[in-house]
Amino acid sequence: MFLSANMAANINASHYFVREIDKNDGCTLKLKQCYMGDVGCVVWDAAIVLAKYLETKQFYEPSSGVNVWADRRVLELGAGTGAVGLMAAALGAQVTVTDLEDLQTLLRLNIQENQTLIKSGSITAKVLKWGEDVSEYLPPPHYILMADCIYYEQSIVPLVESLKLLSGPETCIICCYEQRTEGVNPKVESQFFKLLQQHFVCEEIPADKQDPEFNCPDIHILHIRRKV
Ligand SMILES: C[S@@+](CC[C@H](N)C(=O)[O-])C[C@H]1O[C@@H](n2cnc3c(N)ncnc32)[C@H](O)[C@@H]1O
Incomplete structure (x- = not known):
């Protein structure tokens, strides 16, 4: 779980910059992002909208004893x-x-940096390439989360395949994506939803159920469940 000296040395301070996400309890998540690298090495806006949605009172209101996340298995x-x-x-x-x-x-560096904020929960980083074997992630988790994962034409089929293999009747997939109008993006989105809806039902979450500050008309949150 913890970084070896070699791994840590590979990400030294000149290679990254920090993005902060304030939690409602006053603590702050600090995410290291790389100056150079592929799309995954920065925090996308959809990730911030989704992270803040997880804290909304339908999921988490400690003063009323509500915590949907307690002990839930999340992938x-x-x-x-x-x-x-x-x-x-x-x-x-x-x-x-x-x-x-x-x-x-x-991922491991960011887990290490934010470890003090994780009390009753836990977090582990693993490799999962969409479309490949998912047996180590079964039985199906209670929740599957995905932020800004609908952007690449070649990954649509394997992504939907992974969602099919990973979800059971009780699994709720919470998908947050930024609707983009340029280039191939509209085509990729429509291909994804066409394929997805053969096997799943999607419910769009209205803005008034999202975080009051971190929401945006171009960024959508969906709850997706397997068709029965
Ligand atoms: C636009 S980034 C979003 C990252 C993060 N969820 C966020 O919103 O900040 C898309 C992520 O999907 C990952 N990804 C792309 N193709 C993948 C594949 N075939 N299997 C697994 N992950 C993939 C990328 O490595 C990247 O981290």
Whole structure:
């Protein structure tokens, strides 16, 4: 789990900059992002909107004894810096954040940096390439989280395949994505939802159920469940 001296040395201070996400309890998640690297090495806006959504009172209101995340098994796909999974773990969930091999060092570094915010929850980083074997992530988690993962034409089929393999009848997939109008983005989005809706039902979460500050008309949150 903890970084070896070699891994830590590979991400030294001149390679990263920090993005902070304030939690409602006054603590702050600090996410290291890399100046150079692939799309996963920065925190995307959809990740911030989703992380703050996880803290809304329908999920988490400690003064009324509400904590949907306590002891829930949560799997994040395409986690990037791990912002969303770290928020879930800080709220009490048992989280596995997954991404490609290249993102594992950054994920582990961010877990290490934010460890003091994780009390009753837990978080582990693992490799999961969409479309590949998911047996180590079964039985199906209670929640699958994904932020800004619908952007790449070649990954649509494997991503939906992974969602099918990973979700059971009780699994809720919470998908947050930024609707983009340029280039291939509209086509990729429509392909994703066409394929997804063959097997899943989607419910869009209105703005008034999202964080009052961190929401945006271009960024959508969906709850997705397997068709029965
Ligand atoms: C736009 S980034 C979003 C990162 C993070 N969720 C966020 O919102 O800040 C997309 C993420 O999907 C991951 N990804 C892309 N293709 C993947 C694949 N085939 N299998 C697993 N992860 C993949 C990338 O490595 C990257 O971390």
